Amino acid sequence: MGSSALTARFGEAITKKALRSYLAEFISTFFFVLAVIGSAMSSRKMMPGGVAEPGALVVEAVATAFALASAVYIAGSISGGHVNPAVTFSMAIGGRISLPTAIFYWISQILASIIACVILKGTTAGQEVPSFGISEEMTGFGSSILEGVFTFALVYTVYVASSVDPRNSVGGPGLLGQGQELRAIGPIMIGFVAGAGVLASGPLSGGSMNPACAFASALVAGSFRNQAVYWVGPLVGATVAGILYDNVVCVSASQPSADSTALGF
Template sequence: MAMAPSSSSSSVTSRFQHSVSKNALRSYLAEFISTFVYVFAVVGAGMSSRKLMPNASLEPTSLVVVAIANAFALSSAMYIAWDISGGHVNPAVTFGMAVGGHISVPMALFYWISQLVASFMACLVLRVTVVGMHVPAYAIAAEMTGFGASILEGVLTFGLVYTVYAARDPRRGSLGSIGTLAIGFMAGANVLATGPFSGGSMNPACAFGMAAVAGSFRNQAVYWVGPLIGAAIAGLLYDNVVFPYSQPADSLRGSAQGNNEV
């Protein structure tokens, strides 16, 4: 009985030491760079569409521009950090991975810090360099409530994180760039589906950076609560129900093939 506290303390110390190791620091830098690139492209695309179309919020073309920017930027940002930090580029993805036990809590916290700082810096660079234009912030449509928007963002993030889990699963083989493309396509499709309603954020860091530079944190909880819950459900469902680690990948694939033949 006397050994339990010592063992627990040793485990915590070990996890903290791992979170500040050389490889861990490389991961945080990779997350910073990837998140900066992603947020800069997505927010910049939104600002560009407003520059070219004064009534961008009413133009379907603007929605398509932002969706394409999301798909391209997220695929690229995840690809460049895929083998270093896992290419999370999103606090919700990090949270989902932490809930599933794929990353320790101390490392997840450092990931969050890297992502939030990177998002803020990207939005700040846009604000300083693009004179005369304000950095936009996500807004909820008049037809929606904060609760409804949070559920919507949760569903979107569920789909995104579930795709991330599938793309990173080693039992599916090495997907490489195809995996990051699938994740980007999911993000782009989600923006097309819900952009006019909640903004289609799916990324608390992006929402935070935009709000911080814009100076308005209204409805900020919507872009944290919904995505984090959706991410957690996606991770738990994938690892424990749909594709549990207790069952070999071959048996699952064989079962699926058998069902297809019937």
């Protein structure tokens, strides 16, 4: 019985519709990481001596907000527009997508992030790819908490504002009776929260909120120092956001349809 259910789950994860979702995640994540890491490289290139200045933080926050809003928008109707392993992990824990589907999402997101960083390094004549890091005043534990809190805010916004919430789907009643309008503005709100997170936590914990982006930049840069911060904190924060939303704030929306469970939207 258990083996049969697992086989069925894997069968759902390799359908044509599912494969299109993985491709959509790959494309949107690739664009997001290319813009985020690329903006960091460009801003530092323009700074005297290549040393990051306050202006670089604003550039990176704006790039994060614009890129994430665009990435969620272009993939939202196909894959749910996760663009982040923490979002996918939260969906899997909450039963909105199956474990096999979540694994393929992760593979797509991480592979896209690595390729984006490799392209940036190759096309900029070997210019250093910046990796996320914590400040000297921060501990690994404190940085994990900070990354977790801001990832919580990001993922909670995803649940509320994006197509993840069945009430916000096109043609649905919507939170305020305007489902289509909420769906249209959802990616913008998600981008705003991510940008605010970068502004608030960038100089302290790095402001990643995305394990795939942090891992890929560290891999290409060749430095995995404090890498656990960018996995433990975001995954825990994302899980708490999903559990709180589904079981406390909006219980009625916690049971998605079969289609949404399979493909994450």
